[in-house]
Amino acid sequence: MEPVQSEEAGLAPEASEAPDGQVLGKMIRDARKEKGLTLEEAAKAAAIGRSTLSKIENNQTRPSFEIIRRLMRTLELETPQLFVQSAQSSISGRRDYTLAGRGEHQETKTYDHELLCTELTSKRMLPYISTIKARDVTEYDSWVRHRGEEFMYVIRGDLVLYTEHYRPLAMSAGDSVYYDSGMGHGCVSTSDEDAQVLWVSLEI
Amino acid sequence: MEPVQSEEAGLAPEASEAPDGQVLGKMIRDARKEKGLTLEEAAKAAAIGRSTLSKIENNQTRPSFEIIRRLMRTLELETPQLFVQSAQSSISGRRDYTLAGRGEHQETKTYDHELLCTELTSKRMLPYISTIKARDVTEYDSWVRHRGEEFMYVIRGDLVLYTEHYRPLAMSAGDSVYYDSGMGHGCVSTSDEDAQVLWVSLEI
DNA sequence: GGGAAAAGTTTCCTATAGGAACATTGTGGC
DNA sequence: GCCACAATGTTCCTATAGGAAACTTTTCCC
Incomplete structure (x- = not known):
C-alpha cells in the first residue's frame, strides 16, 4: 500500500514548524523566572545540570524528551503548548456523550x-x-x-x-x-x- | 559507564534511565499499530529514521524532545499522558493496591x-x-x-x-x-x- | 569606584542519540 | 519443505547532548 509517500520535500510543512524549537528556550526561561528560580536552583530541582539548562534556554541544544519532562514538572509548565496542536483529524463523534442520569x-x-x-x-x-x-x-x-x-x-x-x-x-x-x-x-x-x-x- | 554521579540533592536516584521509558515505547508502538503503519511508513511520515523508531519502541534509547514531538503529530498522540508516567519502580506480578494520596x-x-x-x-x-x-x-x-x-x-x-x-x-x-x-x-x-x-x- | 559573591555562559570531554547499512525474523505462495 | 519479500532488529559510525569546571557577567554592598 502506498502511504502518503511524499519525497523528503513532502515533509517540508513539518519542517516549517521548526520555529517553536526557537520558542522552547524562551518558554522555559520565562517559566523559571516566573517562579523566581536561578539556573542553579531550577536545574537542581529538575535533576539536570546547570549548564544544560542554560543551553536549553538559549536554544543551543536539542534536549531529550526526558529532560524536558523533568523541567515541565519542576516548572509546572503547561504541556499542550509545547507541542504544536496540529490540525486534526477524524475523531469519530460516534461515541456518545450523555449526561449520565438514570441508568440501570x-x-x-x-x-x-x-x-x-x-x-x-x-x-x-x-x-x-x-x-x-x-x-x-x-x-x-x-x-x-x-x-x-x-x-x-x-x-x-x-x-x-x-x-x-x-x-x-x-x-x-x-x-x-x-x-x-x-x-x-x-x-x-x-x-x-x-x-x-x-x-x-x-x-x- | 557512569558519569561521576554525585549524590546530588537526593533527587538523583530516581532520575536515571530506565524508569518511564518502559511506557513510552509501548505507547508509541500501540499508537503506530492503531494507525496501521509499519515502522518504515511511520518513520518516514515523522521524518525520522526507521531504526530510530524501532529503538524508541523497544525502549533502547532516550529520544530527544524534537523526535517525540514529530512522532506525536504523526501518530496523533496526546500530550498529558506522556508526561504523567513518572519514575517508578518495581511491581510485582500483582497489581498493587494503594490508598491514593500522593500522586503527581x-x-x-x-x-x-x-x-x-x-x-x-x-x-x-x-x-x-x-x-x-x-x-x-x-x-x-x-x-x-x-x-x-x-x-x-x-x-x-x-x-x-x-x-x-x-x-x-x-x-x-x-x-x-x-x-x-x-x-x-x-x-x-x-x-x-x-x-x-x-x-x-x-x-x- | 572596588571587589566579592552570585548568576549565567562557554569549554571540554564522554556517553549516547540518530541514521544507513546489514542481519534477522516473520509470512505467504508454491 | 523452500523461496521470495516484507517487517522488524541490530551494528556501526558520526554528531551531539549533558554535565563539571573554567570563565564571564551581573549584582550588590562598602
Whole structure:
C-alpha cells in the first residue's frame, strides 16, 4: 500500500514548524523566572545540570524528551503548548456523550448499584455509583471478583475495603483506591449510615 | 559507564534511565499499530529514521524532545499522558493496591491535576482529581484531546463542559458524563469558586 | 569606584542519540 | 519443505547532548 509517500520535500510543512524549537528556550526561561528560580536552583530541582539548562534556554541544544519532562514538572509548565496542536483529524463523534442520569439499577443485600451511563456497547469503562448499606460487619459474603481493574472513590461515609491479598483498608470521603478486581474484594460501611462510592471498572 | 554521579540533592536516584521509558515505547508502538503503519511508513511520515523508531519502541534509547514531538503529530498522540508516567519502580506480578494520596501534581492556568494513583505502568485507567479554576469564560484555550475514553464526575462546583461536537453541557455536583476524549473538550467553572471533578481516563 | 559573591555562559570531554547499512525474523505462495 | 519479500532488529559510525569546571557577567554592598 502506498502511504502518503511524499519525497523528503513532502515533509517540508513539518519542517516549517521548526520555529517553536526557537520558542522552547524562551518558554522555559520565562517559566523559571516566573517562579523566581536561578539556573542553579531550577536545574537542581529538575535533576539536570546547570549548564544544560542554560543551553536549553538559549536554544543551543536539542534536549531529550526526558529532560524536558523533568523541567515541565519542576516548572509546572503547561504541556499542550509545547507541542504544536496540529490540525486534526477524524475523531469519530460516534461515541456518545450523555449526561449520565438514570441508568440501570441493581440492588442486593449489601449494595445498591446505579449505572452512570447508558449504551454500554460503545464504552469500555463501566462507571457506577453504589450505596453500601450500613450493616453488621460480621455477616460476610463471599468475595466479589471480576477479571479486570477497578478504581473506587468514596463520595461519602466511612467504610472498609476488604481484599483477598491485603489488609483491610479504612477509607473515608475523598479517598480512592485502585486495584486488580480479579482479587476478591468487598466493602463494609463502618458508620451508622450508608456509604456511597463511585466505581469505575474496566474488564480485561 | 557512569558519569561521576554525585549524590546530588537526593533527587538523583530516581532520575536515571530506565524508569518511564518502559511506557513510552509501548505507547508509541500501540499508537503506530492503531494507525496501521509499519515502522518504515511511520518513520518516514515523522521524518525520522526507521531504526530510530524501532529503538524508541523497544525502549533502547532516550529520544530527544524534537523526535517525540514529530512522532506525536504523526501518530496523533496526546500530550498529558506522556508526561504523567513518572519514575517508578518495581511491581510485582500483582497489581498493587494503594490508598491514593500522593500522586503527581500538575498545575496549569486552568486546571490543577492530582493523580490518584502511583505506579502507572501496571494500570490501564488513569484516575485523577482536577480543580477547575474559576475564571473568565471568555479566555479560551485550545481543546484538550487524547485518544481514548473518559469518564467525568463532578465532585463539587458548577461547570460547563465544552466539546468539539456537541453543545456545551452544564453540570453540577453529582453529575457525570462519559465521552470520547479524542473529541476536543474543556471545562470552565461557572460559579465564583473552583470546581472539582474526578476524571478516569482510558487510553486506546 | 572596588571587589566579592552570585548568576549565567562557554569549554571540554564522554556517553549516547540518530541514521544507513546489514542481519534477522516473520509470512505467504508454491 | 523452500523461496521470495516484507517487517522488524541490530551494528556501526558520526554528531551531539549533558554535565563539571573554567570563565564571564551581573549584582550588590562598602
